Amino acid sequence: MGERIERVAVIGGGLIGASWAALFLAHGLTVAVHEPAADVAQGVARRVADAWPDLQALGLARGTFDAAQPRLTVTSDVAAALQTTDFVQECGPDRLPLKHRIIAAIEPHLKPEVIIASSSSALMPSEIQQGATHPDRILVGHPFNPPHLIPLVELVAGHATSQNAVERAQAFYHRLGREVIVPLREMRGHVANRLTAALYREAVHLVAEGIATVADVDRAISAGPGLRWALMGPHLTYYLGGGDGGLRHYLEHLGPAQEARWAELGAPRLDARTIAALVSGMDDALKGSTADTLAARRDAALVALLRAKADSGL
Numbered sequence: 001m002g003e004r005i006e007r008v009a010v011i012g013g014g015l016i017g018a019s020w021a022a023l024f025l026a027h028g029l030t031v032a033v034h035e036p037a038a039d040v041a042q043g044v045a046r047r048v049a050d051a052w053p054d055l056q057a058l059g060l061a062r063g064t065f066d067a068a069q070p071r072l073t074v075t076s077d078v079a080a081a082l083q084t085t086d087f088v089q090e091c092g093p094d095r096l097p098l099k100h101r102i103i104a105a106i107e108p109h110l111k112p113e114v115i116i117a118s119s120s121s122a123l124m125p126s127e128i129q130q131g132a133t134h135p136d137r138i139l140v141g142h143p144f145n146p147p148h149l150i151p152l153v154e155l156v157a158g159h160a161t162s163q164n165a166v167e168r169a170q171a172f173y174h175r176l177g178r179e180v181i182v183p184l185r186e187m188r189g190h191v192a193n194r195l196t197a198a199l200y201r202e203a204v205h206l207v208a209e210g211i212a213t214v215a216d217v218d219r220a221i222s223a224g225p226g227l228r229w230a231l232m233g234p235h236l237t238y239y240l241g242g243g244d245g246g247l248r249h250y251l252e253h254l255g256p257a258q259e260a261r262w263a264e265l266g267a268p269r270l271d272a273r274t275i276a277a278l279v280s281g282m283d284d285a286l287k288g289s290t291a292d293t294l295a296a297r298r299d300a301a302l303v304a305l306l307r308a309k310a311d312s313g314l
Contacts (some may be wrong), residue, residue: 005086005172006030011102012091013040013074016119016147018047020089023148025068026052027063027176033072034081044074049150051114057303058149060177082109087172089141099128107133109271115165117141117155121193124186125158135160142190149302152177154190173293205266207281208274214281230305231314 008024010017013035019126025048035041048065055061062068075081082088088110092102092104096166099118106116116127129135140156147153153173157166166182169278172178199221206212212220228237235247242250251258268274 005168005175007032007085007087009085009088009106010036010079010091011078011081011088011106012093013037013044015047016143016145016210017089017091018044019051019146019148020091020119020143021072022048022051022055023060023176024089025072026055026148028062028068028071028072032075032081032083032085034076034078035074036076036149038076041074041076045069045072048072051146051299054299054303055148058306060148072246076107079109083108085110085114085314087169088114090116090118092123094120096123096127099123100131103128103132103138113137115139115169117169119143119147122189124188125156125161127158128187129158129160132160136162137165139165140186141169141173142193144192146299149299149306151177151306152192153180154192155180155182156186156190157182158186201268202265204274204278205268207277208268209266213284214278215285220283225304230310 007030010021010024010031010033013021013033017033021044033041033044035044035297043119049069052061052065052068064215073081088106090099090102090106090267092098099120103116104205111115112139114136118125118138118140119142120128120140121142123140125138125140129138132138135158139158139161140154142154142156144150155166155170155173170180170182177266181191187194203217203221206217207214225237232240238250239247241254242248245253
């Protein structure tokens with residue numbers, strides 16, 4: 001199945017597309033990135049090169065970037081990008097009409113069996129499949145940013161997606177060392193983004209209602225439960241919280257307190273006042289740090305964390 005995929009086309013060379021390209025290239029694949037915007041296209045190789053040391057630190061990159069670079073092509077010619085490709089990772093903007101235009105543009109250049117995996121974070125694959133010539137090969141392969149470091153891939157089938165396409169895509173992502181989850185049915189936002197959206201809703205509510213600052217909300221997660229969540233999910237966390245009685249003990253004895261908190265969770269609106277409070281609070285928290293500096297520190301810490309998790313068997 002996945003073992004026959006050796007040439008990958010990435011549609012869209014932005015932040016997510018370039019990160020995918022780095023991962024594919026590191027695993028010895030031949031990668032063609034289609035990017036029509038000249039300024040974005042010029043940055044693809046730089047982003048891949050920047051990602052390479054982290055991929056090497058994780059033992060994922062085969063050799064140096066200079067040695068791998070001949071296997072990377074960036075082009076504005078969609079036909080050239082798709083020539084003889086075995087797999088398509090679509091990374092266009094998350095707008096349904098645009099997804100449909102992208103699918104219509106790339107399908108004529110693909111063999112019917114070539115999988116199209118969309119990096120969509122919110123759209124459902126059944127929506128993306130609408131009007132496609134071969135909807136059976138279209139699914140969602142949603143990563144978390146940055147895809148070359150965060151191992152999660154949500155593999156979501158639409159109504160028309162074939163089981164064969166799911167199995168082949170799953171085998172391919174497993175080959176790349178990804179942690180693949182296959183939801184039992186599709187839902188907007190899939191699984192991980194729905195969980196993060198639920199947390200962020202309350203994070204916004206706490207700021208909007210003047211209960212906590214942006215910095216303290218972030219600190220409450222990063223210095224508290226976020227440390228555990230990097231190692232295990234919420235169900236396993238509460239299982240351990242139940243002591244010898246496990247999850248049943250936790251739910252039966254502390255479940256009423258959970259329900260009381262659920263009943264009081266906020267439902268904020270992202271109106272002008274709330275947005276202003278969030279942006280102002282973020283500016284205060286940054287204290288002169290730049291996005292590039294923060295991203296570099298985050299990636300270095302992610303590498304260390306992933307290595308620590310591997311060493312501890314988590």
